[in-house]
Amino acid sequence: MSKLASIFETCAPREDVLGGELAVELFAARFRHLMDANGPEVYRNPAKFFENTFPTNGLKTLIAEVFGRLSGKKAGSPVLRLETSFGGGKTHDQIALWHIARHGRGLKV
Numbered sequence: 001m002s003k004l005a006s007i008f009e010t011c012a013p014r015e016d017v018l019g020g021e022l023a024v025e026l027f028a029a030r031f032r033h034l035m036d037a038n039g040p041e042v043y044r045n046p047a048k049f050f051e052n053t054f055p056t057n058g059l060k061t062l063i064a065e066v067f068g069r070l071s072g073k074k075a076g077s078p079v080l081r082l083e084t085s086f087g088g089g090k091t092h093d094q095i096a097l098w099h100i101a102r103h104g105r106g107l108k109v
Contacts, residue, residue: 029091034098046099046107053096062093063100 016022023040033039042048053059062082068074082090100107 029095031091031094034095043095046103049095049099050107059093059096066097
């Protein structure tokens with residue numbers, strides 16, 4: 001059996017992390033700031049947001065379920081409950097859905 005590589009072997013931290021320049025507001029996205037066109041560029045700019053977002057299976061499933069339902073191509077529950085603890089990605093999911101709803105297929109997700 002092969003050994004699973006550690007996170008330090010498979011991931012390279014971004015320059016802002018290595019340089020100690022990562023802004024505190026990047027840790028807690030505020031959906032309201034996005035709606036008001038305020039807040040960090042990494043959340044407001046859809047290209048930057050998806051460039052910095054790893055598409056987990058959970059996020060892919062959520063996107064498929066929401067837009068499948070909205071387009072009428074998939075039946076499913078009209079209500080989805082995102083069940084994660086603090087820091088589990090609920091706001092991140094909302095931001096992804098927001099950008100896709102506003103910019104559609106033009107995004108590279």
